[in-house]
Amino acid sequence: MTRLTSLPTTTGRALLAGIAVLSALPSQAAELGAADETIQMAMLEWTGNNISTQIAGRILEKAGYKVEYVTAGNFPQFSGLSDGTLDASVEIWMMNVGDVYPKALESGLIENIGTLGLRSxxxxxxxxxxxxxxxxxxxxxxxxxxxxxxxxxxxxxxxxxxxxxxxxxxxxxxxxxxxxxxxxxxxxxxxxxxxxxxxxxxxxxxxxxxxxxxxxxxxxxxxxxxxxVDMPPCDQANLERCIVPPPVDKVVWAGMKDKWPAAYGILTDFRMDTDQQQQMMLAVSEKGESLQAVADKWIAENEAVWRPWVDANVK
Amino acid sequence: MASPLFRWLLLFLFCLALVLASPFLPWLAAFPQGWTLPLADVLNTWALPVFDILQGPGRALAAGLDLPLRGLRAALEWLPWPALAGIVVLLALRASGWQLAVVAIIAQAGIVAGGYWPQAMNTLAIVLMSLPPAVLIGFALGAAAHRWPRIEPATVAALDVMQTLPAFAYLIPLLILFGFGPAPGLVAGVVFAVPPMVRNTILGLARVPAEVVEAAQMCGATSGQLFWLAKVPAARSQLLVGVNQTVMASLSMVIIVAVIGGFNDIGWEVLSAMRGAELGRSLMSGLVIVAMAILLDRITLGFASPGRTTILGQKKFRIAFGAFVIAGVVTRLILPEVTFLPDALGRNLARSIDATLMDFVVATGPFFAALRDGLNYGLMLPLRIGLLGAATPTVWGFTLMPWMIAAYAIVFAGGAFILWRRTPTLAIAILFVGLALATGITRFPWPGVVAMALVAAWASGGPRLFAMTSGALGLIIFGGLWAAFTQSAYLTALAVVLCVLIGGALGLLAAENDRASAILRPINDALQTMPQFVFLIPALMLFRVGEFTALIAIMLYAIVPPMRYVEHGLRNVSPALVEAAVQMGATRSQLLWQVKLPLARPVIRLGINQTIMAAISMLVIAALVGTRDLGQQVFIALGKADLGLGLVAGFAIALLALIADRLLRD
The missing domain is CATH 3.40.190.100 (Glycine betaine-binding periplasmic protein; domain 2)
Incomplete structure (x- = not known):
C-alpha cells in the first residue's frame, strides 16, 4: 500500500478512534432498560474465557440484571450474537475468528465494544x-x-x-x-x-x-x-506476514445498547487483569476449584475495581 | 464387446502410458488449478438467497421447538437426581430384569460421581425431544415407500446421503436456517435419526406374513384397516427396533452438533476437553455417553423384544413410578437449593487420569516415536509419494538408479506374467498395484483414476452407478478438491487395508476362542459408542500432529466392523457343513481356510464394506489432528463461513461413501 492511499484511511481511523473515546467516556449513566429480561452471556470453550464471562455476569447481576450463561462454539457464537440469541461475549481472541467475525461485523448486527484489556x-x-x-x-x-x-x-x-x-x-x-x-x-x-x-x-x-x-x-x-523466541523482523504494517499481539475484544449484539443501556455501558468499561486471570485459571485447572467459586471470590475481593463501573453506568 | 479382462488390461496400458508421459505433461499428475470451476461460489450465490427465504419458517420452527425443549430440560434439572435415577432403574427392571437394573444403578452412580449429571440430563432432553418427530417422519416415509414401491430406490438413496453427509458440512446452513441454540442440533439429530426408522419400517412391513394379510382381506378389511389393524401390529417388533436405532442415532448426532453450543450438554464437555487436551475430562464425559448409550439401547431394545417376560407388572410399575415422582417433587419443594451432587470428586479423578497419561507418555515416548517414524518412512511416505518420490537421498538415503527401476518393473511384470495363466484377475491387480506403488497414491495421474473408477462403476453397477460416479468425480475435480481427494483416498485405503488385516485376524481369533471373544466385545462396544474425539488426545500425545495420528484415529473406529463381521460370519457357518468336513478328516486349519472362510465370504464382504464406510465417516474428525484431506476442507469452510465449499466437500465425502458401498455390495 502506498502512502498516498493509506493517508485517508489513517485519518479515518483517527476520527473513528476519537468518536470511540468520546462514546467510551465514563459517567454516561443510563437506564437499566429491560432488566426483567435475561441477558445471555456466551461461554466459549476455554477456562480464561469462562472466568471473564462469569465475572462480567456477576457484575451485571450486582447492577440489577438477570444473567444466563450459554455455552457457545467459537464460530457459531457470531450467529447467536447477530440475532440476539446471545447478547454478549466478553473475551474474543481476534486471531482465530476466521472470516465469520468480519462478515458478521460488516452486517451491522454485532458491535465490537473494545478491548478486554488482557496483556496478550x-x-x-x-x-x-x-x-x-x-x-x-x-x-x-x-x-x-x-x-x-x-x-x-x-x-x-x-x-x-x-x-x-x-x-x-x-x-x-x-x-x-x-x-x-x-x-x-x-x-x-x-x-x-x-x-x-x-x-x-x-x-x-x-x-x-x-x-x-x-x-x-x-x-x-x-x-x-x-x-x-525473540522474533525475526517483519513488516508490522503487513498483518499477513507479521505477528503482532492479537486484540482480545468484547463483542455484543447490536441491539444491546438500546435494550439494556446500563449493561452495555458496564460491559464497555469492563476490563480483566492478566495476572489475576492467570491465577484464577490455575486455581481451576490445578487446584480443582469450581469456576463459580473462583468468580464469586473475585467479586468479593475486588469491589473497588468493579463498583465504579456499575456506579458510573447505572442511573 | 471386449471381455472384462481385456478391458482392464487396456486400462492398465492406458495408465502406464499416462505415468510415463506425466514427467513431460505436468497437468497429468496434479489437476491444474486453472481448470477448476467456481462450484462453491456458484452454490453460495444460489443457495444463500434460498436459505434466506427459508429462514423465516426455519426460525419459527426453532422457536416452536425451543419452548418444549427448555421445559423438558428444566423439569429434568428440577427433579432431584435420585428420583430420576430411580425411574430409570424401574424402566430397566420392566424392560429386561435385574441384570439391567444393576447396570443402570452402576452407570448412573458413575455419572453422578463424575459430576456430569446435569450435562447428561440436558443431552437426554435433546434426544427425547428429537425422538417423536424422527419416529413419526421415519414411519411415514417408510409406510409411503411400502405403499408405493416405485419411490423406494429414491428414498433409500436419500437416506444414504442423510447418513453419510458429515454433520460439520451442514452446520453453516443449519445455523442460517435455525439460528444459534439447541434447535439446529435437534434438527440435525432428527435428520440423522430418521433413516434407521424408515429402513426398519420398510423391512417390518415387507416381512408381514402373507397369511396375516390374506386373513385380513378375507374378513373384508378396507385398505386402511388392513394397514393399521393387520400390518402395523404384525410389524410391531421391527418397528420398535427402528425406534431403538433412532434413539442411538440421535444420541450420536447430538454429541457432534454440540460444537454449536447453547445447551451445556455432554457433547460440549467432550469438545471443551478436546480443546484443552484434557484426557481425564474427555474420557469421563465419553464414558458418560457410553453409559447413556448402553442404557438407552438395552431399555428400548428390551421393550422391543417380542417374547419379553417382565418381573415388574404394569400395576406395580405404575405405583413405583408415581412414588418416585412424588418423592422427588416433595423433596425439591422442601429443599429447593440442594443438588445432592458431589462437587470436586470428578475433577480430582480427571486430573489424576491426566497425570497418569503424562507418565505413560514419558515412559513410552521413545518406543512410540520409533514406531511412528518407522511406519512413516517405511509405509506411509512411499504409499503417498511413491517409490519414485521416497527413494531420494533425503528420505531413504540413496538415489534411484535406472537399474532399480528396471528391476522393479521386471519383478512386477514377471509376477503378472506367471500368474496370467492361472488367475488373470490377480495378475492385472498386481500390475496396477505395482504402478500405484511406483507413483504413490496421491501422484497417480488423475485421468487414470477417473478412467478406472468409471469402468469399475459401469461394470458392477450399470448406468446408474456410472452416472453417480461421474457426478462425484466431476464435483471433486472441478470443485478444486482433487489434491484433498487423493489425500483422503490414500488415508482411507491404508486404514481399510490395515483394519481388515488386523481386525480380521482378531475376529478370527474371537471366532475360534470364546475367551478372546468375551474380551473383545466390550472393547468393540466402547470403540463404537465413545465419541471419537476422546481418542484423539492420547494419539496426539504419542504420535504428534500429522497423518500418522490421523491414521490411528481412523483405524480405532474402522477396526470394529472387520472384527465383528469376521467373527459373526465364521461363527454362523452352517454346523452341518462343518460336521461334514470334520467327518472327512479335515484338520482345524483346513476347516478354517477351506470351509469356514469361503462360506463366510458374503458376511466378511459386508464387513469390509462397513469398514470403508466407517473410515470415510472419520475423515472429518481426523482433520482435527492436521490432515490435508476432504475433512480439512470442511473445517476450512466452517472457519470461512463458506457455505458452498462446506457443502461441496461434504457431498464429495458422502458420494465417495455411497459409491464405495455400491461397488462392493454386488
Missing part, C-alpha cells in the same frame, strides 16, 4: 529440550543452526525442521514469516487447538524438542514451562 502476546514458543538442542535461544538466529534444524526435523518435513503452526483456517502468518526470513522449517498446520495443546503437553512431559506458534495468556502455560 503471540509468537513462537519452544520447550526446554529445544533450548538444549539450539543454544542461543531465544534469539531466532539460533533456529538457523543445522544442529537445531536437525533436532526439530521429522520424516514429513525432511530436510527442514518441523514447525507446528495454527490450524489451516487461522491464517498462515508464521509460514509466511518463515519463508520471508529463509528459515529452513516446514509449517505443519495443527488441525485444532486441542492438537496444539496435546503436543505441547506431551513434548514438555517427554522432554522432546518442539517449536510452535502460540499465544498468551493461555491456560496450558500455567502447567507447561516454555520459552518465547
Amino acid at each position: 502476546r503471540e509468537g513462537w514458543i519452544y520447550t526446554k529440550a529445544t533450548a538444549e538442542a539450539c543454544p542461543g535461544l531465544p534469539d531466532w538466529h539460533a533456529l538457523m543452526e543445522p544442529a537445531c534444524v536437525a533436532a526439530l526435523a521429522t520424516p514429513d518435513t525432511l530436510p527442514n525442521g518441523r514447525f507446528l503452526d495454527y490450524p489451516a483456517d487461522w491464517g498462515a502468518r508464521s509460514a509466511n514469516m518463515l519463508a520471508d526470513n529463509a528459515m529452513p522449517y516446514t509449517a505443519i498446520p495443527a488441525g485444532s487447538e486441542g492438537a496444539m495443546v496435546a503436543e505441547l503437553r506431551a513434548a514438555a512431559a517427554g522432554n522432546t524438542p518442539l517449536l510452535m506458534t502460540f499465544w498468551e495468556p493461555h491456560f496450558v502455560l500455567a502447567d507447561v514451562e516454555v520459552g518465547w
